[in-house]
Amino acid sequence: MTQQNMPPAQETRGTLEQDRIRKAIWIGGAGSAIEYFDFTVYAFLATTIAAVFFPSSDPATGLLLALAVFAASFVFRPIGGLVIGHIADKYGRRPALIIAVVGMGIATASIGFLPSYQTAGIIAPILLVTARIVQALAAGGEMGGAGTYVAEASPPEKRGFVTSTTMLGLMIGTLLGAFTVAMLNLALTPEALVAWGWRLPFYISVVFTLIALVFRKRMEESNKFEDLEERQVTKAPAVILFRRHLKIVLLTTMIALTSQASYYLVFTYLGTYFTRAGLVDPPIAAIATTCTLAIATVMIPFWGKLSGRVGRKPILIGSVGLTLILIYPLFMFMGAGAISAVVGQILYGLIVSAHLGVLVAVISELFPTNVRSTGFSMGFNFAAILGGGTAPYVSTWLIEKTGSLLSPAFFIMLVASISLIGALLIKESKGKELQG
Numbered sequence: 307m308t309q310q311n312m313p314p315a316q317e318t319r320g321t322l323e324q325d326r327i328r329k330a331i332w333i334g335g336a337g338s339a340i341e342y343f344d345f346t347v348y349a350f351l352a353t354t355i356a357a358v359f360f361p362s363s364d365p366a367t368g369l370l371l372a373l374a375v376f377a378a379s380f381v382f383r384p385i386g387g388l389v390i391g392h393i394a395d396k397y398g399r400r401p402a403l404i405i406a407v408v409g410m411g412i413a414t415a416s417i418g419f420l421p422s423y424q425t426a427g428i429i430a431p432i433l434l435v436t437a438r439i440v441q442a443l444a445a446g447g448e449m450g451g452a453g454t455y456v457a458e459a460s461p462p463e464k465r466g467f468v469t470s471t472t473m474l475g476l477m478i479g480t481l482l483g484a485f486t487v488a489m490l491n492l493a494l495t496p497e498a499l500v501a502w503g504w505r506l507p508f509y510i511s512v513v514f515t516l517i518a519l520v521f522r523k524r525m526e527e528s529n530k531f532e533d534l535e536e537r538q539v540t541k542a543p544a545v546i547l548f549r550r551h552l553k554i555v556l557l558t559t560m561i562a563l564t565s566q567a568s569y570y571l572v573f574t575y576l577g578t579y580f581t582r583a584g585l586v587d588p589p590i591a592a593i594a595t596t597c598t599l600a601i602a603t604v605m606i607p608f609w610g611k612l613s614g615r616v617g618r619k620p621i622l623i624g625s626v627g628l629t630l631i632l633i634y635p636l637f638m639f640m641g642a643g644a645i646s647a648v649v650g651q652i653l654y655g656l657i658v659s660a661h662l663g664v665l666v667a668v669i670s671e672l673f674p675t676n677v678r679s680t681g682f683s684m685g686f687n688f689a690a691i692l693g694g695g696t697a698p699y700v701s702t703w704l705i706e707k708t709g710s711l712l713s714p715a716f717f718i719m720l721v722a723s724i725s726l727i728g729a730l731l732i733k734e735s736k737g738k739e740l741q742g
Contacts, residue, residue, distance in 0.1 A: 326526070327468055330459035333525045334452035335475025336518035337407045341448045342476045343514060344414040344441060346483030347507040349574035349698065350592065353581075354504045358422045359431045370706075374699055375431070379438035380691045383446035387683025388544055390447020394679035395543035399455040399528045402679065406451055407522060409444030411515025413437050418508030449476075450683030457670030458530040458678075462737050463614060469666040470610025477603040477662070479514075480573050484599050486510065488592035530675045530740065547677040547684065554672050558685025559692070560728030561668060563721040564626050565661040566686075566694030571718065572654045573599055575698040576640075583711050585640070585647045594648040601652055602659035609663025617736040618664045618671075622729045625660035630722035632657070637715040671735035678740075693721045 348355065356372035386406075394402035417437045423430045453472050460468035486507045494503040547555065577591040586594065613621050633654075640650035673681040701714035 326459055327461075327464070329521075329525065330456045331468065331471045333403065333521050334456035334472040335478070336514075336521050337403060337410075337448050337452050338472055338475035339479035339482070340407060340414075340511060340514045340518050341410055341445045342479035343483045343486075344410065344479075344508075344511055345445070346480045346574055347487060347511075348417075348438075349570070350484060350487040350577060350595075351504050351507075352578060352698070354499055355434075357500050358504065359420075359434050361423050370699070370702060371431075375435055375438055378435070379442040380687075380694060380696070382439050382442040383687040383690050384684060386443035386446025387450055387687045388446075388680065389443070391450055391680030391683040392543055394447070394451050394454065395677055396541070398531055399451060399458075399679065400522070400525050402447060402451045403455065403525070404519070404522050406444050406448040407515060407518045410441060410448065411512060411519070413440035413444060414508055414511045414515070416440075418505040446687050447679075447683055449686055450679050450681075453666040453670055453682055453686075454679040455525075455528055457666065458528040458675070458740065462739055465671075466613035466618065466664065466667045466736065467607060467611040469670060470607050470613075470663045472666050473610075473662040474603060474606050477599060477606060477659075481596065481599040481603055483507065484573070484577075484592060484596040488589065488596050491589045491592050533675075543677045543680045547681050551673065551677060551681055555681055555685045555688070557728050557731060558669050558672060558681065559688040560724050561622070561732070562665060562686050562689035562725075563693040563728075564629055564718075564725035565658065565665055566689045566692075567697045567718055567721045568629060568654070568658045569662070570694050570697040571701065571714065572651060572658055573602075575701055576651050576654075578698070579701065579711075579714070580640075580647050582705075583641065586644045590644070594651055597648070598651045598655040602655040602662075605656060605659040606663045609660045610667065613664045613667060614736060617734045618668045619729065619732060619734045621660055621664050622668060622732075623726065625657055626722055626725045626729050628657050629661075630719055630726060633718045633722070634712065634715040637712045641711055668732065668735070671738065671740060672732070674741040 352372045360371040386409075390402045390406055393405065414437075417434065420433050420437065421430050426433075449472070452475075453469065456472050457465060457469050490499060490503050490506065573595060577588075577595045580586045580591045580594070581588050609621055636650050636654055640647045669682050669685060670678065697714075697717070700717050704713035704717065705711060707713075
């Protein structure tokens with residue numbers, strides 16, 4: 307039956323459903339964009355931040371310290387996921403998502419106002435660590451809350467595509483961060499960037515936060531949560547989660563490991579890697595990463611929509627399997643020169659986009675409604691600790707210890723092996739209703 311021949315009541319229901327889906331996409335995507343704009347800017351400015359907050363006669367030591375702060379903040383993500391996930395599963399998705407975006411915005415803006423080491427001494431890095439911890443607490447509940455809300459607003463036959471837009475927001479935030487840093491590198495001298503230019507992206511994030519807050523203050527509560535509330539909301543979601551669904555949390559962590567590690571490697575660290583290896587200059591590295599992000603961003607909805615036809619599992623297994631097989635040859639190829647570095651980065655980004663395109667749907671479909679947000683946050687954030695925030699630091703450390711520019715590939719091969727086991731263990735969930 308065409309839309310023109312639909313009865314008025316059915317047509318109205320269809321319009322309302324489309325409106326609800328569009329709102330959910332904006333609500334989930336906007337918060338994810340802010341979160342990853344903030345984290346991307348920090349990662350892309352790691353060398354500059356090292357000079358501002360960790361003066362050292364050895365630049366490599368300063369960079370390691372800056373990356374250590376980047377990695378250490380991830381340790382606090384599960385705490386944020388536990389707290390904000392508890393709010394989402396007990397009091398509603400709406401208040402949890404508002405808290406997450408406000409916390410992220412305040413913490414990020416404060417970084418732009420911090421004094422340098424030269425001005426404040428040891429207080430400067432302490433304040434930086436504090437702001438990063440607050441960022442991590444807010445971010446810990448953001449993806450789980452947003453992914454849950456969008457999944458619950460999606461009809462089963464469209465869930466793959468609709469939930470992929472949450473990762474699309476993540477990529478857009480990363481893309482904006484990469485573009486901003488690229489423009490700073492082109493417009494400013496290295497001295498001006500260290501003196502004041504690095505602060506500008508953190509000020510810009512205030513605007514993004516206000517936009518996301520407007521969307522989230524107007525959002526409706528999830529129908530799935532309201533149905534649950536009519537029966538009985540779980541009083542202690544975390545207790546139920548770890549008593550009854552611990553295996554699913556572990557499985558989620560395994561599945562998400564590769565996307566976390568690969569994301570931070572290909573979209574944030576490789577620019578620094580290329581520069582340190584002498585393959586390309588910093589402005590070209592930033593532009594190459596921006597191009598990789600743009601191509602991967604366009605592909606994410608494609609993979610999400612395809613998963614509604616062929617299933618989540620084949621795409622998940624394919625992306626992880628290709629990562630495991632091709633990562634070492636890709637690192638060899640990228641080390642051959644400037645052109646090879648850029649082409650290799652784009653190829654790696656395409657593989658990662660397939661994993662990201664189905665990840666939110668896969669995780670959301672593993673958990674029941676009463677613990678979905680908490681479970682999503684725990685599994686996703688444990689993977690962020692083990693594979694995400696540590697990826698730039700571990701890669702830098704491996705290169706320093708082994709002297710081989712190929713050594714980061716072995717770290718990715720390890721996490722890809724674990725993710726492949728997880729992908730093989732899950733059941734196909736395409737087209738099925740979410741667990742009640």
